[in-house]
Amino acid sequence: MEQRRNLYFYYHPSEELEQQLMPLYDIARESGFEIVHHSSDANIIIAIGGDGTFLQAVRKTGFRDDVLYTGITTSEEQSGLYCDFNLDQFDEMIDSMQHAPLEVRRFPTIEMNVNHESSFLCLNEMSLRSSLIKTIAMDVYIDDTYFETFRGDGLIVSTPTGSTGYNKSSRGAVVDPKLPCFQVTELASLNSNRYRTLGSSFILGGERELTLKIIQDGNDYPIIGADNEALPVRNVETVHVRLAETRIKTVKLKDNSYWDRVKRTFL
Structure with a gap:
């Protein structure tokens, strides 16, 4: 961690949280870190507020693959599949970043192209x-091969780490993030004598490309979600999805693997 000393904190401002952060800034500075006010100057980006805030931090700072992202929850009740620490453990986090054996974990992303x-x-x-x-x-x-015509509420295309979110709640599989792949899961598909789909989620390898061609029957302004944000795209005709080259790097602590987090969160 000797080369990474510039910290940028991403969070939703509130008076209470600001007061909690002041002593944390002091701990960071006393430990030789510098607090920067622009994410472009950082080489460590710390998201405070749980998994949703972590996702926003990555998006708002441009999916940088040259920094380490770290997540901190503000309460024990918050989910933490992307978060290694709680706000009360900030000094432990700083100590770990300086002295503990750390590994860099690389999470895959998907790229979506519209029209x-x-x-x-x-x-x-x-x-x-x-x-x-x-x-x-x-x-x-x-x-380039036609697979099926889907009719229903919609489709989810998830990364391996994203498989524990919206995908899992829709009965998709939980996928190991070491697998270079992405998963397609149906939302309330119609299956009858007239309409037929696979009826289950399926996983595509990293070299595959998924193409969705919207049938123009008045539903040409669908809701397109990118993580936890809706995209304002009109007149959608085609959506192409593939595994991206960008990998998001996070700190992996000893004895805190992805599957440790899954077990801690769901079991």
Whole structure:
């Protein structure tokens, strides 16, 4: 950690949190770290507020692959699949970053391209859902091969780390982040004599590309989610999804693997 000394804190400002952070800044400075006010000057970005804040921190700071991201929860009740520490353990975090054996964990991201025009990165998942009180229909292609016509509430495409979120709540599988892949999960698909889909989630390898062609039946303004944000995209015709080259680096502490976190969160 000798080369990484510039800390940037990302959080949702509040008077209470500001007061909690003041002594933490002092601890960081006394330990030889510098607090910077712009994320572009940082080589360690600390998100305070749980997994949702961590996702926003990564997005708002541009999915940088040249920094270490670290997550800190503000209470024991907050989920922490991306967070190694609680706010009360900040001095322990600083000590660990200076002295404990650390590994860098690299989380995969997916890239979504809409209408061959706008591209977006996602650390957790992208979702495409109907904005109307009716089903949405789309032709699904794997690489350039037609796979199925989906009709239902929508689809989720998740990364391995994102598989524990929206995907899991929709009965998708939890995937090891060491696997270079992404997962496609249905939301309330219609399966009848007229409509037929696979009816289960499926996992695509890192070299695959998924193409969703929206059937233009009045539902050409679907809700497109990128992690925990909705994208204001109109007249959606095609969405291409693939595994991105960008990897988000986080600190991995000893005896705190991804599966340790899954066990701690769900079991």
